[in-house]
Amino acid sequence: MTGLKIAVIGIPGKWSTEVLADAIEAKTGFRLVLDMGQITADLNTGYLWADEINLCGLDGIIVKKISQEYSPNTLDRIELLRLAEQQGVRVFSKSETIIRMIDRLSCTVTLRNGAIPMPETQVTEDVSTAVSIVQAFGTAVFKPLYSTKARGMCLVSADQSAAEIIKQIDVFKAKNPMMYIQKKLDLQGRDYGMVFLGGKYLGAYARVSEEQSWNTTINSGGKYAAYAPQQSIINLAHKAESLFGMDFTTVDVAETKEGPVVFEVSAFGGFKGAKDGIGIDAADLYADYAITELEK
Numbered sequence: 001m002t003g004l005k006i007a008v009i010g011i012p013g014k015w016s017t018e019v020l021a022d023a024i025e026a027k028t029g030f031r032l033v034l035d036m037g038q039i040t041a042d043l044n045t046g047y048l049w050a051d052e053i054n055l056c057g058l059d060g061i062i063v064k065k066i067s068q069e070y071s072p073n074t075l076d077r078i079e080l081l082r083l084a085e086q087q088g089v090r091v092f093s094k095s096e097t098i099i100r101m102i103d104r105l106s107c108t109v110t111l112r113n114g115a116i117p118m119p120e121t122q123v124t125e126d127v128s129t130a131v132s133i134v135q136a137f138g139t140a141v142f143k144p145l146y147s148t149k150a151r152g153m154c155l156v157s158a159d160q161s162a163a164e165i166i167k168q169i170d171v172f173k174a175k176n177p178m179m180y181i182q183k184k185l186d187l188q189g190r191d192y193g194m195v196f197l198g199g200k201y202l203g204a205y206a207r208v209s210e211e212q213s214w215n216t217t218i219n220s221g222g223k224y225a226a227y228a229p230q231q232s233i234i235n236l237a238h239k240a241e242s243l244f245g246m247d248f249t250t251v252d253v254a255e256t257k258e259g260p261v262v263f264e265v266s267a268f269g270g271f272k273g274a275k276d277g278i279g280i281d282a283a284d285l286y287a288d289y290a291i292t293e294l295e296k
Contacts, residue, residue: 007032010064016271017064023287036077048083056087060294070146074102093247101267104145114243117261120183130169130179134158137183142172191254192227193273194237204229205277224277233260241265248286
């Protein structure tokens with residue numbers, strides 16, 4: 001037992017949150033799982049409180065999940081963690097890094113500025129421009145700027161009439177004024193999660209889609225499977241994740257006829273894919289990593 005006090009920010013009761021807390025408790029003897037909705041910030045003192053617990057008195061905080069669903073409010077929750085960092089608490093990963101990744105557009109701009117190959121992407125608030133983009137792409141994926149696991153995404157095909165295209169776009173735009181539009185690629189029903197801890201590559205797994213689904217997410221019936229990528233793809237994923245400096249992350253990659261592309265670098269990374277796809281206990285490894293970092 002190390003005696004370190006490391007809290008887990010996540011969704012109490014959810015597997016990935018609890019398995020990480022289990023690993024930390026087994027190694028430190030301390031267990032604290034918190035939902036950010038429980039936390040109050042006192043900006044006069046610079047402290048963060050969860051009932052009677054001052055988070056600024058902890059050694060470390062690992063952010064496994066900041067909210068059940070992403071939204072601009074999620075950014076406000078992350079901002080609060082900067083108070084703990086100011087008081088000397090190590091947050092895994094750094095709050096300013098997470099903030100850059102929650103917003104899909106922010107993440108994409110960082111990847112594009114880093115010369116990372118991605119699907120063709122355009123962003124607009126103008127409906128007529130969006131129609132032209134759909135017609136140019138053939139089939140376009142409209143993605144909310146704040147979402148995970150393909151929630152809120154929709155496909156718009158140029159095969160429809162102009163009226164039908166506009167109707168779909170209007171429905172999407174009602175909740176997403178800034179429209180993030182990506183060309184749909186032929187992924188052969190699978191994409192890949194490349195797992196990194198402290199910048200080191202741990203392994204990769206495939207997400208294989210259910211026959212009736214256009215995306216590979218587990219929410220849509222996808223399954224995890226083993227995947228052994230070429231070194232060139234590992235190098236690409238490493239280049240992508242190095243732009244952010246996350247303590248733990250997963251890089252979403254796909255292979256296309258034109259070569260590999262990166263969809264995003266995850267703000268938190270997934271334990272389930274690593275466990276079911278390649279047999280890696282990422283929670284246990286992450287706990288060891290955090291303890292090692294705090295003991296330096």
